Amino acid sequence: MGIAMDAREWWTVRRQDMSMASMPSPPLNSNQHRAEQYSHDGVKAGAKAATITFIASAIPVLMGARAIPWARANLNYAAQAHIISLVSGAAYFVVADKTILASARKNSFEKLASHVEFPL
Structure with missing residues (x-):
């Protein structure tokens, strides 16, 4: 009975x-929401790039493996x-990273422009 x-x-x-893990998370502030949106945009762009690649x-x-004797x-x-998946995976991560960084850079420049007035 002890083991049971x-x-x-x-x-x-x-x-x-497990029930505690499924509890709703606290509401996101604007920065967290923006970061979540940027990462979602990066995932979508990366998936498109991986599909095309x-x-x-x-x-x-596949054609080279049938036509070239060495291959x-x-x-x-x-x-x-393995070759195909490595290329697709690399394209996914490169494009997702570039998209997220471009969004963050754009956001930081917009904040800088709103806080600093440039003299004419």
């Missing part, structure tokens, strides 16, 4: 922890998939 009681107590604590890299890799001998299906 311990297991029941463990599941009770775990269930309480996937298509643009899959066609030459036919040395690039199995796993290697072809």
